[in-house]
Amino acid sequence: MARLPVKKTYKLFIGGAFPRSESGRTYEAEGQNVARASRKDVRDAVRAARSAFPKWAGMTAYNRGQVLYRIAEMIEARDSEFAELSTGLEEVERTVDRIVWYAGWADKLAQVLGSSNPVSGPYFNFTVPEPTGVVAVVAPDEPPLLGLVSRVLPALTGGNAVVAVAPEKHPLAAIELAEALATSDVPGGAVNLLTGHREELAPWLASHMDVNAIDVTGADDGGAAELERAAADNVKRVVRGGPDTQSPWEIASFLELKTVWHPVGQ
Amino acid sequence: MLRVPITSPLTELDRKKERAPVPKEWAYAPAPESRDVVSIKERYGHFVGGKWLEPSETYTTISPATEETLAEVGQATPEEVETAVAAAREAFENGWSGIAPAERAKYLFRIARTLQERAREFAVLESLNGGKPIKESRDVDLPLAAAHFFYYAGWADKLEYAFPNRRPRPIGVAGQIIPWNFPLLMLSWKIAPALAAGNTVVLKPAETTPLSALLFADVLRQAELPPGVVNIVTGDGRAGAALVKSEGVDKIAFTGSTEVGKAIQRELAGTGKKLTLELGGKAANIIFDDAALDQAVEGIVNGIYFNQGHVCCAGSRLLVQESIYEPVIEKLKRRLTTLRVGDPLDKNTDVGAINSKQQLDKIRELVEAGEEEGAEIYQPPCRLPEKGYWFAPTVFTNVAQSYRIAQEEIFGPVLSVLTFRTPEEAVEKANNTPYGLSAGVWTEKGSRILWMAERLRAGVVWANTFNRFDPTSPFGGYKESGFGREGGLHGLEPYIDFDGTEPFGG
Numbered sequence: 001m002a003r004l005p006v007k008k009t010y011k012l013f014i015g016g017a018f019p020r021s022e023s024g025r026t027y028e029a030e031g032q033n034v035a036r037a038s039r040k041d042v043r044d045a046v047r048a049a050r051s052a053f054p055k056w057a058g059m060t061a062y063n064r065g066q067v068l069y070r071i072a073e074m075i076e077a078r079d080s081e082f083a084e085l086s087t088g089l090e091e092v093e094r095t096v097d098r099i100v101w102y103a104g105w106a107d108k109l110a111q112v113l114g115s116s117n118p119v120s121g122p123y124f125n126f127t128v129p130e131p132t133g134v135v136a137v138v139a140p141d142e143p144p145l146l147g148l149v150s151r152v153l154p155a156l157t158g159g160n161a162v163v164a165v166a167p168e169k170h171p172l173a174a175i176e177l178a179e180a181l182a183t184s185d186v187p188g189g190a191v192n193l194l195t196g197h198r199e200e201l202a203p204w205l206a207s208h209m210d211v212n213a214i215d216v217t218g219a220d221d222g223g224a225a226e227l228e229r230a231a232a233d234n235v236k237r238v239v240r241g242g243p244d245t246q247s248p249w250e251i252a253s254f255l256e257l258k259t260v261w262h263p264v265g266q
Numbered sequence: 267m268l269r270v271p272i273t274s275p276l277t278e279l280d281r282k283k284e285r286a287p288v289p290k291e292w293a294y295a296p297a298p299e300s301r302d303v304v305s306i307k308e309r310y311g312h313f314v315g316g317k318w319l320e321p322s323e324t325y326t327t328i329s330p331a332t333e334e335t336l337a338e339v340g341q342a343t344p345e346e347v348e349t350a351v352a353a354a355r356e357a358f359e360n361g362w363s364g365i366a367p368a369e370r371a372k373y374l375f376r377i378a379r380t381l382q383e384r385a386r387e388f389a390v391l392e393s394l395n396g397g398k399p400i401k402e403s404r405d406v407d408l409p410l411a412a413a414h415f416f417y418y419a420g421w422a423d424k425l426e427y428a429f430p431n432r433r434p435r436p437i438g439v440a441g442q443i444i445p446w447n448f449p450l451l452m453l454s455w456k457i458a459p460a461l462a463a464g465n466t467v468v469l470k471p472a473e474t475t476p477l478s479a480l481l482f483a484d485v486l487r488q489a490e491l492p493p494g495v496v497n498i499v500t501g502d503g504r505a506g507a508a509l510v511k512s513e514g515v516d517k518i519a520f521t522g523s524t525e526v527g528k529a530i531q532r533e534l535a536g537t538g539k540k541l542t543l544e545l546g547g548k549a550a551n552i553i554f555d556d557a558a559l560d561q562a563v564e565g566i567v568n569g570i571y572f573n574q575g576h577v578c579c580a581g582s583r584l585l586v587q588e589s590i591y592e593p594v595i596e597k598l599k600r601r602l603t604t605l606r607v608g609d610p611l612d613k614n615t616d617v618g619a620i621n622s623k624q625q626l627d628k629i630r631e632l633v634e635a636g637e638e639e640g641a642e643i644y645q646p647p648c649r650l651p652e653k654g655y656w657f658a659p660t661v662f663t664n665v666a667q668s669y670r671i672a673q674e675e676i677f678g679p680v681l682s683v684l685t686f687r688t689p690e691e692a693v694e695k696a697n698n699t700p701y702g703l704s705a706g707v708w709t710e711k712g713s714r715i716l717w718m719a720e721r722l723r724a725g726v727v728w729a730n731t732f733n734r735f736d737p738t739s740p741f742g743g744y745k746e747s748g749f750g751r752e753g754g755l756h757g758l759e760p761y762i763d764f765d766g767t768e769p770f771g772g
Binding site: 115117118119120121123125127132212221222224225226228229231232233234235237238249256257258259260261262263 | 524527528529531532534535536543545700712715716719724725726727728729730731734736738739740741742744745746747748749751754755756764
């Protein structure tokens with residue numbers, strides 16, 4: 001007699017846990033019932049991100065790099081599952097390599113992006129990059145895994161906490177990614193993943209007063225403009241990048257610069 | 267060996283006898299700076315394409331200290347703004363972007379030098395039109411404005427070193443809108459990096475303080491800057507809005523209120539135009555019990571009464587450690603009685619005129635709100651001039667974190683005092699506003715300075731000093747205080763395009 005397989009329930013990833021949507025709704029994608037997050041799930045995810053932010057940002061840069069590298073290890077270990085949920089093994093391998101590349105940036109940002117400034121007067125003046133805070137990511141639909149990772153990693157590498165809206169059409173790779181994240185030493189809440197309708201969720205993130213920046217790469221032109229307008233409510237930083245890019249300047253777009261005037265004397 | 271006294275007690279006594287008696291009442295002797303150094307025209311147009319464009323509409327600009335009319339200036343219409351943008355575009359396409367960077371640098375050096383040469387003229391004009399004390403326009407605004415041009419001049423032919431492997435290119439036409447608190451200095455913060463990076467500019471000075479920008483046009487003439495590289499249109503917010511909306515502008519740089527900044531961000535949504543915003547603030551100036559108190563009190567005064575508190579990074583919230591609350595407040599109040607409020611052109615003046623009627627009304631409204639909410643007000647005895655716009659230096663004690671005077675930017679000489687017990691509490695209170703432009707920390711402990719600096723969510727942290735600026739030091743905000751940096755290497759970035767270069771990976 002054939003064995004009946006145990007099917008997975010596809011849930012959200014908030015604060016390191018896997019809750020169903022508080023709305024009790026799902027939508028069908030890639031042949032599965034996937035949680036359809038609501039405004040309240042957005043609220044919970046932003047709260048989780050805000051409370052995880054000090055811990056993630058407060059880690060040593062070296063440590064953050066190690067945790068990011070651990071994500072790459074976890075994905076590599078499940079590469080065949082990820083390959084099935086994305087465009088194939090090549091996408092998975094490029095994803096892993098991209099994460100490793102970003103992992104190596106964590107402890108180099110201050111050196112590449114900071115400066116010491118020769119001011120007049122008895123002050124040691126220096127500029128250091130710091131994370132912006134809570135970053136919302138509206139992930140592109142394609143490529144399902146690499147697109148999401150390409151947008152989440154720059155913000156995460158910089159020490160931000162992320163709330164990402166998963167690719168609406170291909171959410172299963174995102175959920176698989178959540179499971180990899182949950183086992184990779186990333187503090188709970190540093191990355192939160194919401195599945196559901198982009199047009200329903202993104203505007204709440206764009207206008208949320210406790211979100212500091214938003215990546216609108218996954219929105220179409222009209223949608224991106226709409227999100228950018230809403231983002232002005234609390235002067236959010238708005239980023240629109242590519243679905244398949246890697247650059248330290250993408251990390252820099254989720255960083256602030258702090259300049260300190262430190263007195264010099266005896 | 268016996269020490270030989272330098273003066274014998276006898277001769278000292280003799281000298282005292284000869285001395286005139288010390289008067290009991292000192293009459294104040296004003297020391298006004300001469301106005302003659304600057305000549306103001308009766309009427310100004312817009313400076314477009316190297317020529318004066320006759321404006322179709324005008325308004326009068328005044329001295330806020332006396333309400334006297336200084337000149338008639340143009341209120342730019344959208345058409346006039348478009349003419350200026352077209353002139354900037356023409357200059358960008360046909361000349362400026364093709365000129366050798368080293369030559370571009372030399373124009374900027376010339377501007378810096380000319381500002382130094384004509385410094386007093388500009389300082390007097392700045393105080394006349396803006397109301398700020400001549401002491402400040404002479405010793406702060408002008409030296410810094412010239413230094414800013416000098417600093418960025420040197421970058422013009424070194425951009426590849428600033429951004430290695432990124433092939434930096436100018437953006438095109440920059441639309442720049444500046445505030446009335448440091449008219450010429452904000453002009454230099456905007457124009458210097460824009461030109462150094464090879465862009466052309468349309469600048470709109472603030473409605474109430476257009477004159478130093480219009481005099482700056484004469485510096486450009488003397489520097490022989492090619493026509494159209496810098497264009498100046500004057501007017502109120504309508505002119506600024508036209509500049510923001512203009513399709514020929516590739517980048518907007520705005521310094522001003524958070525409210526207007528948000529409106530600009532909304533307006534530009536979806537256009538792909540670059541934007542930098544330097545907006546409001548509500549900075550905490552944090553005094554620990556081990557700080558050098560007299561020095562700290564000077565820093566508090568400089569933090570909030572400098573330029574009548576018309577400073578976006580002003581230390582408008584004083585956070586005092588509880589154990590030293592009383593001595594600090596006592597010293598502060600005593601110091602306030604020695605501030606001279608009055609004629610901006612008087613070299614002894616510490617606090618000048620409020621920039622406009624509108625701003626004075628705003629300050630009054632918030633001060634009334636502070637009193638109504640239950641804060642305790644202190645103002646030193648001082649006689650304010652009858653004409654013009656004035657507000658006495660003000661301190662509020664017994665302020666709760668939720669009061670409007672602890673949350674909203676007043677942009678006037680009004681200080682709100684709060685207390686704290688632990689460094690953690692100081693950080694918590696300091697960060698508890700939507701703003702994040704600047705902060706001050708006063709302590710003798712270096713490790714505590716850095717501990718605090720790490721935790722304060724602000725773009726500039728001053729330790730044992732306040733309101734200090736330098737062209738090499740990046741300035742700009744966190745959160746609702748805006749984004750982008752002005753000054754330093756980082757201040758070039760908003761004026762540069764890096765498209766098509768992915769030096770690493772990609």
